[in-house]
Amino acid sequence: MSADQLDISVLTWAVTVGVVVLLLAVDLVVAARRPHHVGFGEATAWSVFYVAVAVGFGVWFTLHYGSGPGTEYFVGYLVEKSLSVDNLFVFVIIMTTFAVPDEHRHKVLTFGIVLALVMRAIFIALGATLLSLFSFVFLLFGLLLIYTAVQLYRHRDEDPDIEHNVVVKTSRRVLPLTDEYAGGDLFIRRDGKRMVTPLFLVLVAIGTIDLLFALDSIPAVFGITAQPYVVFAANAFALLGLRALFFLVQGLLDRLVYLSTGLALILAFIGAKLILQWAHEDVDKRVPEIPTLLSLVVIAVVLLVVTVASLVKTKRDPSAKAHPGSLRARRAGAGRDERPADRTR
Template identity: 85%
Template sequence: MSAQLDISLLTWLLTIGLVVALLAVDLVVAAKRPHHVGIGEAAAWSVGYVAIAIGFGVWFTLHYGGGPGTEFFVGYLVEKSLSVDNLFVFVIIMSTFSVPDRHRHKVLTFGIVLALVMRGIFIALGATLLSLFSFVFLLFGLLLIYTAVQLYRHRDEDPDIEDNVVVKTSRRVLPVTDDYAGGDLFTHEGDKRMVTPLFVVLIAIGTIDLLFALDSIPAVFGITSQPYVVFAANAFALLGLRALFFLVQGLLDRLVYLSVGLSLILAFIGVKLILQWAHEDVSKSVPEIPTLLSLAVIAVVLAVVTVASLVKTKRDPSVKAHPASLRTRRASAGRSEKGQPQAADRRSS
């Protein structure tokens, strides 16, 4: 990994300002013009966000060098691939709670805001720990390998959203309305202030975002020790998540080997982190994995699992992909438009 960069406070503030500005645009569009997002619109937003990320990466490379620039692009690729698994779970959550199509734009945008906040907290914590204790590389590596094993073991299962303790507690203690009340989070029924099912959906997404942050932050720290690069890679990968959801939601069920691919990537980065720790704390003779090799491995794994998935589903259309989860069940119970339980399939989203 490259030496620590001297990132000025102004650069941090401008980067955060750019991210906040882009999020604000998403929030305004979601709140002021709720509508069905078509393929054309989703493709335009997706291309735009990728172009912004590439533009940032080029600027960063020109100002700080090829090494840090490569780390940003590899970190961005890792976070982008992990974010696809996020999309799987978002599909399941929205199907479980039967979120009306016109409100999904808003849910995704708020979900991304929550994810960025949580990742910001974990990035600050992770950077502090790494600066104080080099053995944190070992802990992060072991965590990623454990996660990779669990992801592979449960590769054919879906998260049990309804059994989430936070969601169940929210339903038990909060006054929840029967309908979505026009997409508001809070409403009044008579003199009583109520929350809508959309509020519970955001709680579900928030808890899922927390779990994903526990995996994604150690993964990108396996690519770079620069907190600024970690933040930027996460931020730009998540900013395009809303548009990517509407663009590829029909393709998600076909990525049947994605969980296997992600488990391989997490295991590889876990080994990379352990070797990094051993190189620094045990012996300089222990080899490190170069960033360019990491880029090649991740790109090859993603390409192979994507092609293999599409070939598999073409031969057997009945096969459906699953996001995998550490705590799962085989099928998720759905809920009607008014929030009442019913049988639902995430493919309906």
């Protein structure tokens, strides 16, 4: 992990944020003005485009700032991309729970990505400030990721219960809610009264989940680099492709039965990396650090192994089904055919 902060100009920050906002605006306009079913061909084209944008940025960044920061960006991007697949699981569950019509899922995903980026930007600023002031934050982040990894592995075969999410339950009680989606509007007037549609509740659920996911993803990428610009870029470009990735792999998600196990291993590895980083800086310089390039190899191998193993497993046992995992055990009395307990990620 680089110790010295990169000299990123205000103009570079402004252009990067501007490109991200522009791409999000295009997504939002398309989702709002042309609700439609996103087919495999369209999803593939958008996915290739966003990966190309991310790789193109990484190449430019490497050429301008060196191979070290460039490697950190690509490792951070890979980490965030792998964690974003777990986001997709939860998005699928939210869409199913609220029976979101197919033509409105594009809009929901785009709003979800906007909310995720805003929350991550806040956590990045907070995390960077804490790391610059207190080096023991590396230790706290490392312990948090290891705890998350253990809990995720223990409850790797569970799903979140969106209906029991405290924010969703409160919203149902206090907001005047309609039964229909009303053409994808968030608010409608009925008998002179302003009411919210189920789509608003979907965005509340996704926003809550995005906040909890940020608590994992930001410490994870800070385990790769302490550069706020790299952390932001890795998160932004990984999330930009999330909408297209959803439509591309939604039929494949159920087959990734070992993904939660793989993510638990990755989070534990990065947690150990952060703890070693803290020990090297604050305890003894002889404590070894884990090189960024080794992190890239480990993460890539874990993702490859769990993907291949998952596909082999589901081919042999078609009844096997993947779950996003949870940090909290299922509530007592909640059976397999009931909705599972609330996710706290």
